[in-house]
Amino acid sequence: MHAIEEILRKKKIKVTPQRMAVYSILKQSKFHPNVEMIYQKLKPDFPAMSLATVYKTMDVLKKVGLIQELNVGEGGLRYDAQIRPHSHIYCKNCGKVVDVDHFPLEELQDSLLEKVKEETGFNILFVQLYFFGTCPECNDKKELLEASS
């Protein structure tokens, strides 16, 4: 039995094929898909699945702490099955979201959270750090375009 099954059963949440499939897609993919992307990926195996089910599943998985939500300002949300704190970088050109693995978000959180708590009086639950820019692939394409003009 997979870890996800145990976690869901423990919380009296039903283990359904749809939920397993959504989580499996998220676990596999590195590009941090949004609901629409997940829906499209599921279509071949679950032609009857509804978009609403994907939305509801994201909600369930988030609530039990199996995934985290990313908001890169696209309108829709992106999802990540890696729940360890880490930051993300977003390509404003092609929409790609990439993990920034070696960026010290964990240390940052440990060492500086207290300072921010003192300054603001807030009880801090979590931190999100986003970098925005353009990815190497898009930069290369742009250079090619400029060179040819």
Place this chain on the structure above:
Amino acid sequence: MHAIEEILRKKKIKVTPQRMAVYSILKQSKFHPNVEMIYQKLKPDFPAMSLATVYKTMDVLKKVGLIQELNVGEGGLRYDAQIRPHSHIYCKNCGKVVDVDHFPLEELQDSLLEKVKEETGFNILFVQLYFFGTCPECNDKKELLEASS
């Protein structure tokens, strides 16, 4: 003439009373309003103003670099006339957005941006750091409720 007027004229963007009013509200308020809040504040002085005009004005002001957009995952966006890099903290209970002035986002940006550029190959344009939690006022209210139960 105000700085904003000069900046707009330099870019051949017309200086209109609506634009001045929107910017003035943003400059005054510390609570990082969203479009709806700005619209409501403007109503007494500009009863004829359309919501669409506020949206378009936010767009113009953002493009000329007079304001920055904040995305705290509410659906709508929040706006800040303080464009110097700084981080924000969001109360998940009451929706308040507060500046975290002394958090070292500027130093962070200077010292660590290069590392992230190397790791990812991205060209980085800007960084956004959000803290999420509950504000002192909401925490106090909760304590009172618990004490009285």
Place this chain on the structure above:
DNA sequence: TTCATAATTGATAGCAGTTATTACTTAAAA
């Protein structure tokens, strides 16, 4: 295994935030 039932799913209507369109109006260059 079968059954009862509460949770989940799929289909769809509805909602909120945002954008597009268009006819009218205005700021500002000539």
Place this chain on the structure above:
DNA sequence: TTTTAAGTAATAACTGCTATCAATTATGAA
């Protein structure tokens, strides 16, 4: 002052998401 490119108001349309509800299914008890 006149001209006109740009902006505004009103509103229709679009998008991401949520609510609703009848049909279906996972799960625990018999």
